[in-house]
Amino acid sequence: MDLDKRMSLKDAVAKFIHDGDTVYYGGFQIAVPMALTHEIIRQKKKNLTTVESSTDVGGLDLLVGAGCVSKIHTAWIMNWYVKAPYAIRRAFNEGKLERHDISNFGATSALIAGFLGVPFIPIRGNIGTDMLKYNPMDLKVIEDPFGTGKITVVRAWRADVAIIHAQKADRLGNVVSYNTRGVTDEFGAMGSKRGVIVTAEEIVEPEDVRSDPDRTIVPYFKTLAVVHCPWGAHPSASRGYYGLDIRFSQYQGRYERHAELLPHFLDEWVYGCKDHAAYMKKYVEKFGQAGLDRLKPVLGFKPKMDIDYGYHDPACWKGVPMYTDDRLKAYEDAIAAKKGGK
Amino acid sequence: MADYKLTELMVVRCAKEIKDGEVVFAGVGLPLVVVGFAMVTHAPNMIMFTEGGAIRATAPPGLAITVDDPALFCGADATFGMLATMAALQRGEVDVAFIGGAQIDKFGNINSSGVGDWSKPDKWTYFAGSGGANDMATSGKKVLAIMPQDAKKFVNKVDYITTPGFLGGPGEREKLGMIGGGPTCVVSTMGVYLFDEKTKEMYLSEYYPGQSIEKIKANCAWDLKVSPKVKETTPPTADEIKILRGIDPTGFYLG
Numbered sequence: 261m262d263l264d265k266r267m268s269l270k271d272a273v274a275k276f277i278h279d280g281d282t283v284y285y286g287g288f289q290i291a292v293p294m295a296l297t298h299e300i301i302r303q304k305k306k307n308l309t310t311v312e313s314s315t316d317v318g319g320l321d322l323l324v325g326a327g328c329v330s331k332i333h334t335a336w337i338m339n340w341y342v343k344a345p346y347a348i349r350r351a352f353n354e355g356k357l358e359r360h361d362i363s364n365f366g367a368t369s370a371l372i373a374g375f376l377g378v379p380f381i382p383i384r385g386n387i388g389t390d391m392l393k394y395n396p397m398d399l400k401v402i403e404d405p406f407g408t409g410k411i412t413v414v415r416a417w418r419a420d421v422a423i424i425h426a427q428k429a430d431r432l433g434n435v436v437s438y439n440t441r442g443v444t445d446e447f448g449a450m451g452s453k454r455g456v457i458v459t460a461e462e463i464v465e466p467e468d469v470r471s472d473p474d475r476t477i478v479p480y481f482k483t484l485a486v487v488h489c490p491w492g493a494h495p496s497a498s499r500g501y502y503g504l505d506i507r508f509s510q511y512q513g514r515y516e517r518h519a520e521l522l523p524h525f526l527d528e529w530v531y532g533c534k535d536h537a538a539y540m541k542k543y544v545e546k547f548g549q550a551g552l553d554r555l556k557p558v559l560g561f562k563p564k565m566d567i568d569y570g571y572h573d574p575a576c577w578k579g580v581p582m583y584t585d586d587r588l589k590a591y592e593d594a595i596a597a598k599k600g601g602k
Numbered sequence: 603m604a605d606y607k608l609t610e611l612m613v614v615r616c617a618k619e620i621k622d623g624e625v626v627f628a629g630v631g632l633p634l635v636v637v638g639f640a641m642v643t644h645a646p647n648m649i650m651f652t653e654g655g656a657i658r659a660t661a662p663p664g665l666a667i668t669v670d671d672p673a674l675f676c677g678a679d680a681t682f683g684m685l686a687t688m689a690a691l692q693r694g695e696v697d698v699a700f701i702g703g704a705q706i707d708k709f710g711n712i713n714s715s716g717v718g719d720w721s722k723p724d725k726w727t728y729f730a731g732s733g734g735a736n737d738m739a740t741s742g743k744k745v746l747a748i749m750p751q752d753a754k755k756f757v758n759k760v761d762y763i764t765t766p767g768f769l770g771g772p773g774e775r776e777k778l779g780m781i782g783g784g785p786t787c788v789v790s791t792m793g794v795y796l797f798d799e800k801t802k803e804m805y806l807s808e809y810y811p812g813q814s815i816e817k818i819k820a821n822c823a824w825d826l827k828v829s830p831k832v833k834e835t836t837p838p839t840a841d842e843i844k845i846l847r848g849i850d851p852t853g854f855y856l857g
Contacts, residue, residue: 363732
């Protein structure tokens with residue numbers, strides 16, 4: 261099969277994200293799907309529910325501030341560089357946002373339960389806290405049916421669609437990510453019902469991905485759309501490509517802080533840019549190429565082990581007689597004689 | 603005496619709570635600086651865990667700003683992800699859970715969710731939320747917290763229990779089946795606190811140079827008990843400060 265799933269950011273969001281969807285929001289403190297965040301805002305999607313474990317640089321704050329999200333399930337939402345989730349705070353105060361709190365491993369476990377296709381999963385945390393009290397939708401305490409005592413259980417989270425940012429993807433939809441591997445992206449993505457939209461720094465050939473399949477976190481059959489999108493996580497980091505843009509995160513955060521200012525940020529940086537390339541062009545115009553040059557990572561961390569995923573051809577056994585010895589042969593001959601005797 | 607910042611005193615004092623060879627799970631913020639410092643000073647055999655999933659025998663090559671900072675993955679021993687590090691917590695293999703917080707009560711219950719009245723949305727100010735702090739403090743053998751202090755932060759009752767300390771007192775953690783031992787030490791912006799083995803109540807063990815017991819008590823909403831052996835915290839040495847500033851040269855966390 262060679263179904264090409266590459267498409268524009270605009271088409272991917274228009275085609276695969278619908279009003280009222282539950283969306284797995286990828287990344288953690290790095291690899292936040294910012295280009296997808298902006299496009300969802302541009303297309304004025306409404307009444308979304310988001311599930312994720314932790315998310316930084318104010319991406320989800322923008323999505324809530326722009327009025328796209330009505331419910332969030334989360335462990336931690338921040339723009340760490342202004343030390344608050346301002347738009348989320350306001351939306352909650354105004355009664356426009358339901359927030360369901362859980363711990364990081366609670367959230368990851370909810371996504372793992374979704375990944376596993378089971379309705380809930382036991383975990384050690386959250387017991388004894390107010391998260392349990394105020395988030396009965398996701399958390400309960402039960403008696404362990406095997407008799408070890410009380411245990412917290414978390415409800416499985418299965419998003420309708422997952423949005424993630426990765427370093428590489430091929431046209432078929434195989435996703436190669438070495439960002440925060442094993443945080444939640446593979447579980448959130450694989451547990452989604454309809455599938456995954458991925459933005460990738462680079463598009464590579466399927467044979468390149470197949471040469472190192474240990475790095476594939478989402479196999480092609482689960483992928484809905486592949487968007488080639490350099491800088492797609494900016495201002496968060498994309499490991500090996502660019503670092504965290506602290507100054508821009510602070511700049512954006514200072515807009516998030518004030519209800520009157522945020523619309524101006526959205527007008528200039530989101531609605532005013534037709535796509536992510538236009539956003540990056542605006543960045544260079546406003547803050548200079550030097551701002552982006554500063555984000556170049558320290559490289560030189562390539563794997564040093566020469567790994568060869570070799571296989572063995574069983575054809576080599578053709579014509580090779582069975583291994584045996586006198587003891588085994590005598591025993592087997594005796595059994596055969598007995599059977600023959602009957 | 604060396605010239606030092608308050609954050610530097612806090613970081614160096616906090617690092618002393620880490621013993622060589624321990625498995626330390628570090629949350630975001632100053633804990634990342636503390637473990638980096640401990641690893642290159644008195645605890646070279648420490649094992650560093652983070653939520654991003656890096657497991658390290660060595661300090662990262664640069665300052666880690668986030669818990670999934672690319673610097674944490676460069677030269678790590680394993681990077682299997684949050685699943686691996688949190689699973690180790692649940693198996694009871696983490697010696698020290700090292701967290702921050704916004705509010706704390708005398709039993710070491712910590713709030714990092716928000717302040718006000720949650721049931722009245724217009725009267726509630728949301729913070730970030732638990733992150734991994736809850737998981738870490740539930741199952742870590744020891745819990746070390748670093749946080750700012752004033753009478754609105756050291757309170758009688760936290761506005762929201764995000765992270766369990768000893769809850770309502772002795773025996774409550776055990777009743778709920780928690781495998782971790784609960785809080786052991788709190789390093790604030792004014793002093794250092796330990797917990798009474800019997801009552802599980804937090805008491806003042808050290809005050810920083812320039813602080814007084816009276817001032818510290820005035821910045822704590824409950825009737826704070828003071829150790830009969832209370833003493834002034836030893837300030838960091840010039841060498842310690844030099845190492846620390848090498849870890850965070852721009853003062854991102856140290857200020």
